[in-house]
Amino acid sequence: EAGVTQFPSHSVIEKGQTVTLRCDPISGHDNLYWYRRVMGKEIKFLLHFVKESKQDESGMPNNRFLAERTGGTYSTLKVQPAELEDSGVYFCASSAQQGRYTEAFFGQGTRLTVV
Amino acid sequence: EDQVTQSPEALRLQEGESSSLNCSYTVSGLRGLFWYRQDPGKGPEFLFTLYSAGEEKEKERLKATLTKKESFLHITAPKPEDSATYLCAVQGYSGYSTLTFGKGTMLLVSP
Numbered sequence: 001e002a003g004v005t006q007f008p009s010h011s012v013i014e015k016g017q018t019v020t021l022r023c024d025p026i027s028g029h030d031n032l033y034w035y036r037r038v039m040g041k042e043i044k045f046l047l048h049f050v051k052e053s054k055q056d057e058s059g060m061p062n063n064r065f066l067a068e069r070t071g072g073t074y075s076t077l078k079v080q081p082a083e084l085e086d087s088g089v090y091f092c093a094s095s096a097q098q099g100r101y102t103e104a105f106f107g108q109g110t111r112l113t114v115v
Numbered sequence: 116e117d118q119v120t121q122s123p124e125a126l127r128l129q130e131g132e133s134s135s136l137n138c139s140y141t142v143s144g145l146r147g148l149f150w151y152r153q154d155p156g157k158g159p160e161f162l163f164t165l166y167s168a169g170e171e172k173e174k175e176r177l178k179a180t181l182t183k184k185e186s187f188l189h190i191t192a193p194k195p196e197d198s199a200t201y202l203c204a205v206q207g208y209s210g211y212s213t214l215t216f217g218k219g220t221m222l223l224v225s226p
Contacts, residue, residue, distance in 0.1 A: 035214075042119070042215075042217055042219075043202070043204075043214075043216040044216070045214065045215075048213070055212055056210075056211075058210075091159070093158070098212070099211045101161075101164070102147070104161070105158075105161075106158030108157050108158050109157075
């Protein structure tokens with residue numbers, strides 16, 4: 001069974017540019033979560049999709065971040081325009097049942113560096 | 116607001132030298148406390164969930180315990196392959212969708 005896949009693995013962009021991160025959840029998992037770890041800080045929740053709907057986006061830092069999950073399959077997280085403080089590792093996780101982190105799997109993460 | 120504090124930040128052990136990692140937490144109603152292992156360049160890998168004070172779970176050389184204020188991850192006779200960052204996280208009733216993580220403990224086991 002394929003796990004949660006994220007790409008790119010790494011991205012280096014200049015301040016002011018746009019970057020789009022992608023997450024492919026495990027097939028059949030309706031729940032998809034985005035998290036982020038900024039250097040020196042803990043991993044923090046960004047948002048949660050149930051199928052194509054945003055269930056909870058309380059962790060989204062500001063309106064420069066746009067998450068989508070068209071068709072309830074893969075998800076994208078776009079940062080536009082990117083700022084230096086957006087640098088970090090972005091993780092995606094998926095689960096079959098809502099909030100069931102016992103059965104959730106994380107992707108390997110996308111390391112974003114804004115210079 | 117839910118909070119998780121892990122200590123120590125880093126721990127270096129000799130192979131076979133047992134020790135414990137600490138996770139202190141505050142949460143408005145604990146739905147579950149999670150322990151994860153994270154290797155460099157990878158995402159968190161689920162280890163245990165504990166739900167109520169007094170509960171214990173074991174997996175190979177790892178044993179997790181839970182009280183009302185903290186959790187311990189005991190590592191018995193560790194091996195070099197146990198080297199990783201260990202993350203603690205809580206899920207509360209107020210933020211059902213979310214996990215609140217600690218910063219983690221980086222464990223290095225030397226042969």
